[in-house]
Amino acid sequence: AQKVTQAQTEISVVEKEDVTLDCVYETRDTTYYLFWYKQPPSGELVFLIRRNSFDEQNEISGRYSWNFQKSTSSFNFTITASQVVDSAVYFCAREGGADGLTFGKGTHLIIQP
């Protein structure tokens, strides 16, 4: 399967700071989809965003924003003015070609009060 790399294993910031979670993916496909999921301590994965490979427009949803750069095969996620409730493990994932949904190893985000 084509890999998804989340190089940041753990990030710790103080509340109200902005934080960016990196995601780099491999792809040999023209058509593919990228996702971000949040996994709070309760364990349930919460869907955040889905992006197809033909749509490079960046997206903003409240304090969340995503930067999709096909040229660098990256799909980074930024949280602005972080809050303690943002503390969770965040997974980037890719689906396309013969590969099902393939997850990165996750980034554990800790927001300190």
Place this chain on the structure above:
Amino acid sequence: GAVVSQHPSRVICKSGTSVKIECRSLDFQATTMFWYRQFPKKSLMLMATSNEGSKATYEQGVEKDKFLINHASLTLSTLTVTSAHPEDSSFYICSASGGQAIGDTQYFGPGTRLTVL
């Protein structure tokens, strides 16, 4: 949004017994359901994909006879861990999708934590 439930949320069983985990899509018809396994502080690993009314497709290395999957209706899939052993202890998560196309969003259940003594 789409809601997926799992039952039970936690189960502790003795080695050698079988455990059934249910996954239900509550507010949409799930054409496809997926079963994942997650070890502590690790990523999710896909175990199998099931389409309603069809046999499940298992990922390489996953034992079909040990992890029985049934997708009997558009809202219910079950995973049965047969003759469970301590190494089967893990967090099992299901997801459901309303379509079969690549890229259809998967909505995840809350997970089931299995502990085999």
